[in-house]
Amino acid sequence: MSCSFHISPAFEATKPQLSVLVPFYKDDASGLLQDLDAQIAGRPIELLFYDDGTNDAALTGTMRTAIIAARGAVKLITNDVNQGRSAARNGLFDAARGDWVLFLDADMRPSRQDFIANYIDLIKSEGADVIFGGFEVETHQDDPDRDIHRALSEISDCLTLQERQAAGPQYVASSNLCVRRRVLETEPFDSGFKGWGWEDSEWAARVSKRFTLIHADNPAVHLGLETTATMLKRFATSGPNYLRFTQAHPDLAERLPLYNISKSLGRLPGQSLMRPILKICVKMPALPMRIRLTALKLWRASHYADALS
Numbered sequence: 097m098s099c100s101f102h103i104s105p106a107f108e109a110t111k112p113q114l115s116v117l118v119p120f121y122k123d124d125a126s127g128l129l130q131d132l133d134a135q136i137a138g139r140p141i142e143l144l145f146y147d148d149g150t151n152d153a154a155l156t157g158t159m160r161t162a163i164i165a166a167r168g169a170v171k172l173i174t175n176d177v178n179q180g181r182s183a184a185r186n187g188l189f190d191a192a193r194g195d196w197v198l199f200l201d202a203d204m205r206p207s208r209q210d211f212i213a214n215y216i217d218l219i220k221s222e223g224a225d226v227i228f229g230g231f232e233v234e235t236h237q238d239d240p241d242r243d244i245h246r247a248l249s250e251i252s253d254c255l256t257l258q259e260r261q262a263a264g265p266q267y268v269a270s271s272n273l274c275v276r277r278r279v280l281e282t283e284p285f286d287s288g289f290k291g292w293g294w295e296d297s298e299w300a301a302r303v304s305k306r307f308t309l310i311h312a313d314n315p316a317v318h319l320g321l322e323t324t325a326t327m328l329k330r331f332a333t334s335g336p337n338y339l340r341f342t343q344a345h346p347d348l349a350e351r352l353p354l355y356n357i358s359k360s361l362g363r364l365p366g367q368s369l370m371r372p373i374l375k376i377c378v379k380m381p382a383l384p385m386r387i388r389l390t391a392l393k394l395w396r397a398s399h400y401a402d403a404l405s
Contacts, residue, residue, distance in 0.1 A: 102160050271316065
């Protein structure tokens with residue numbers, strides 16, 4: 097495994113207080129780079145992007161061009177081997193120079209022009225160690241194949257500040273997460289999570305026991321809604337990660353509906369035989385969305401039942 101680096105003209109001279117960390121894999125993160133560069137406006141902030149093994153010369157060229165044009169401090173780390181989301185975040189943190197780090201996914205965009213300024217104010221005033229700003233989705237997208245992901249996000253991710261505050265670590269995601277450096281020095285992301293899912297939930301549950309976690313109204317918008325086929329694949333293959341989460345935090349897992357549904361399905365002989373029917377329901381646009389969502393949740397629970405058995 098080897099890494100290469102590209103930096104903007106202002107990078108070396110900047111002594112950052114906040115490091116914005118963006119891992120990506122096969123995503124063009126140049127739009128996010130430009131949006132963030134416009135917001136840092138001379139502040140002591142650095143932007144670090146980590147390509148986790150895309151191996152696409154054209155994409156690297158696009159990112160390099162955006163970095164050269166940037167006014168602020170920007171660095172691109174290009175890894176030639178995909179290591180997974182937790183390892184990528186840990187690698188970004190190792191490269192960060194700020195006392196605080198802000199994790200953003202590459203397919204996110206700040207929903208406000210004062211997004212960065214808001215985080216700076218929160219860091220100064222709230223006395224927190226971990227700040228989750230919230231999550232939004234685009235109000236409209238001309239691709240019906242992504243409608244089920246939007247609908248699922250609206251009911252499970254796009255929660256009000258009050259709903260998130262009441263749930264504590266349950267609705268924390270690394271897609272828009274600001275963290276004090278010493279927290280990650282003490283509690284890094286668990287690189288034993290592979291592929292998609294649950295590594296940020298496990299981390300949030302772990303750090304909330306030792307550090308002060310707050311929710312804030314400073315959302316980012318998710319632009320990268322997935323297709324129905326991708327959602328089905330992710331839910332079908334993330335069972336091992338879910339098992340790792342439940343083993344690390346059994347008390348929390350057992351309070352969540354997903355765990356109880358998965359355990360109940362696991363006690364039914366031949367429960368996996370319903371998956372073809374569930375898959376058809378999920379992929380059928382003519383069905384009401386609530387039925388498709390129920391089928392998708394049962395599809396996930398069916399696969400997680402296998403992981404828990």
